[in-house]
Structures are given as structure tokens and as C-alpha cells.
Amino acid sequence: MPIRIAVLRETRSGERRVALVPSVVAKMRRLGVDIAMQSSAGAAVKLPDKAYKDATFVAEMRALVADADIVLAVTAPPVAVAEAMKEGAILISIVYAEKEPELVARLRARKITCFAMERVPRISRAQAMDALTSQATLAGVFVVAARMGAVPGAEAGEMKGRLKPVEASDAAITMRYAGTVIIAPGYGLAAAQTQQKLYELVKLLQAEGVTVKFAIHPVAGRMPGHMDVLLAEAGFPYDLLFELDEINAEFKNADVALVIGANDVVNPAARTNKASPIYGMPILNVDQAHQIYVIKRGQGRGYAGVENELFYADNCNMVYGDAQAVLAKMVQAIKELGEQEAKVPEAA
Numbered sequence: 001m002p003i004r005i006a007v008l009r010e011t012r013s014g015e016r017r018v019a020l021v022p023s024v025v026a027k028m029r030r031l032g033v034d035i036a037m038q039s040s041a042g043a044a045v046k047l048p049d050k051a052y053k054d055a056t057f058v059a060e061m062r063a064l065v066a067d068a069d070i071v072l073a074v075t076a077p078p079v080a081v082a083e084a085m086k087e088g089a090i091l092i093s094i095v096y097a098e099k100e101p102e103l104v105a106r107l108r109a110r111k112i113t114c115f116a117m118e119r120v121p122r123i124s125r126a127q128a129m130d131a132l133t134s135q136a137t138l139a140g141v142f143v144v145a146a147r148m149g150a151v152p153g154a155e156a157g158e159m160k161g162r163l164k165p166v167e168a169s170d171a172a173i174t175m176r177y178a179g180t181v182i183i184a185p186g187y188g189l190a191a192a193q194t195q196q197k198l199y200e201l202v203k204l205l206q207a208e209g210v211t212v213k214f215a216i217h218p219v220a221g222r223m224p225g226h227m228d229v230l231l232a233e234a235g236f237p238y239d240l241l242f243e244l245d246e247i248n249a250e251f252k253n254a255d256v257a258l259v260i261g262a263n264d265v266v267n268p269a270a271r272t273n274k275a276s277p278i279y280g281m282p283i284l285n286v287d288q289a290h291q292i293y294v295i296k297r298g299q300g301r302g303y304a305g306v307e308n309e310l311f312y313a314d315n316c317n318m319v320y321g322d323a324q325a326v327l328a329k330m331v332q333a334i335k336e337l338g339e340q341e342a343k344v345p346e347a348a
């Protein structure tokens with residue numbers, strides 16, 4: 001069943017905005033989402049229903065929200081909306097919760113997850129994003145996460161190729177002599193809580209003239225913006241972090257892609273295997289890098305429970321171990337190499 005998003009027509013006096021514009025609706029449709037809008041939802045901002053080519057229209061509010069997985073509104077909807085929504089659905093809207101106790105009580109009673117957009121913290125990099133942009137992004141993140149997570153225990157299928165383990169020190173030395181390294185972090189980095197060791201590795205590589213960039217997938221980790229927050233808190237400069245759309249074309253020119261505890265968000269089956277449950281999902285194109293190293297502890301699957309053909313590719317090597325231990329070994333290997341190189345002139 002495709003995910004269904006319902007967009008309400010605003011009812012508060014003076015509120016003319018609409019929660020989704022046609023270009024965003026088109027993007028959501030490409031993710032396989034059904035979008036239903038309340039008739040004339042965009043009329044006040046000169047977006048007539050016919051401007052929304054990718055949406056269906058429903059006049060009556062109850063019929064609109066009754067089977068929606070996600071409901072979008074600009075400002076706090078009437079209590080009747082919470083009553084009409086299906087139990088367990090998601091509401092994404094400005095709510096001003098402290099001024100709307102009755103609405104909050106109904107949402108709680110109906111087990112509705114509410115993202116009050118006025119309370120969503122913004123990292124300084126995202127200050128330019130207004131609440132509506134953040135809201136559309138959040139809705140998109142849920143769609144992708146739900147699609148990737150919709151298949152627990154899915155079967156592996158036959159994998160071509162074989163897993164090829166290498167030592168952490170060998171991978172580190174390859175990176176030390178690379179021109180560009182793109183790092184794709186995932187849930188395993190958060191689980192290992194090893195951002196500081198990673199930062200140490202990044203600084204060592206940069207000191208050797210390696211260009212290091214981070215590829216941030218919108219649903220890497222377990223919550224929207226997880227990797228952004230994790231890396232920002234660890235002090236990584238923002239100019240090292242790139243969104244999926246910004247970085248994907250660069251993998252083909254990268255000497256090394258270093259995958260740290262990521263799995264679903266780098267699974268090429270999403271691009272190549274129509275039979276895969278995650279087919280059509282946007283992924284980081286790490287498989288296009290010249291050489292790939294994947295840090296993970298063993299043969300554990302990702303959140304979606306599907307096997308990852310990336311790990312069997314000719315240009316991919318596995319660096320097995322907890323991310324903290326592996327990164328510590330990589331740092332050690334690069335430091336030791338530096339010490340050996342420093343000694344050479346003395347001996348000569």
C-alpha cells in the first residue's frame with residue numbers, strides 16, 4: 001500500500017498559506033506517495049487545484065484525513081481533525097501546543113504522533129529553512145524511512161561475488177595516499193559513538209592533503225537529521241557535510257568511499273534490482289567510487305532487513321569490527337606511517 005499524505009485547507013482567519021506546493025507534490029509522487037489535498041487548499045496563494053497535477057482532491061475534511069498516514073497543515077488544525085484522523089497517524093504542522101490544550105489532548109488520546117514545527121530545533125546551517133520547508137522535508141524523510149523499514153526480515157536472494165575482508169591499517173594507508181575520500185556514515189556510527197575518533201582520522205587525512213567530504217543521507221541513522229546532528233555536535237565543520245543530491249555525482253570521481261555503519265542507505269539494489277523491496281529509494285552512490293571500504297561488525301543487515309549487494313562488489317572490501325575499534329586502528333596506522341616517514345631523512 002502506498003503511503004498516503006493528506007494536505008488540509010487552512011481554516012484560521014488570516015492564514016493564507018498551503019502546506020505543500022505543486023513542485024514538492026511532484027517530488028513526493030516520485031517516491032511513490034499518494035497525495036490527497038483538500039479542495040482549494042492553495043487557492044488563497046494563487047495555486048488553484050489544477051496547478052497540482054500529481055494530487056487528488058477531496059472536498060470534505062473527514063473523508064480526506066480518515067485513511068491518511070501523514071496529515072500536513074500550516075497552523076494548528078481544528079480539534080475535529082484529530083478526531084477524524086486514524087489512530088497512530090502523523091500530524092506535521094505548526095501547533096503552538098501550549099495554547100492548544102484541547103487539540104493536544106485529542107492527539108494524545110488518538111495516539112497521533114505530532115511534530116509541532118515551531119519546536120523543531122534548527123542547526124545553524126538550516127536557519128534559512130522556514131517551517132514549511134522543514135515540514136516538507138520531514139514528511140519526505142518519513143516516506144523514505146517507512147519504505148525502507150517496511151520490509152523487516154526480507155529474504156536475501158542470491159548474491160554474486162564474495163565478501164573480501166581487509167585489515168583496518170591497509171584501508172587507512174590507501175586513504176592516506178588518496179586524492180579524495182567520501183565518508184558515508186550510518187546508524188552504526190551513532191551506535192558506536194565514535195565521532196571524535198572519526199574526526200581525528202579526518203584531520204590526519206586532511207593534513208596529508210586528502211580532500212575529505214561527508215555524504216549525508218536524509219534517513220541515515222534512526223531519526224531525521226541524525227547524522228547532521230551527530231557530526232555537528234562533534235564539531236565537524238559544516239562545509240564538509242553534503243546532502244545526497246549535492247554529493248551523489250561526485251562518487252564516480254572519488255578514490256575511496258568509506259562507509260561507516262551504514263547499510264540500507266548505500267544499497268545499490270535501490271537503483272538496480274526491481275525485485276528489491278527498497279527499489280526506487282534514493283541512495284548514496286558509494287558503489288561508483290574507485291574503492292569502497294565498509295566498516296561494520298559482521299553480517300548484520302540494516303533496518304530494512306535486506307541483504308546488500310554492495311558488500312560483494314569487486315571494488316568493495318569489508319573492514320570488520322566495531323566502528324570505534326576500527327577507527328582507532330586506522331588513526332594508529334596513519335600516525336605510525338607518518339612517524340616512519342619522518343625517520344627516513346635521519347637515517348639517510
Ligand code: NAP
Nearest residue numbers: 145148186187188221223224263264297298300302303323
Ligand atoms: P542501517 O541500514 O540500519 O545499517 C546499520 C549497519 O550498521 C548495520 O548493518 C550494522 O551491521 C552496522 N552497525 C551497527 N552497530 C555498529 C557498530 N557499533 N559498529 C559498526 N557497525 C555497526 O543504517 P543506515 O544505512 O543508516 O540506514 C538507516 C535505516 O534506518 C534506513 O532503513 C531508514 O529507513 C531507517 N530509519 C531511519 C529513520 C530516520 O529518520 N533517519 C527513522 C526510522 C528508520 P553489523 O550488525 O554487521 O555491525
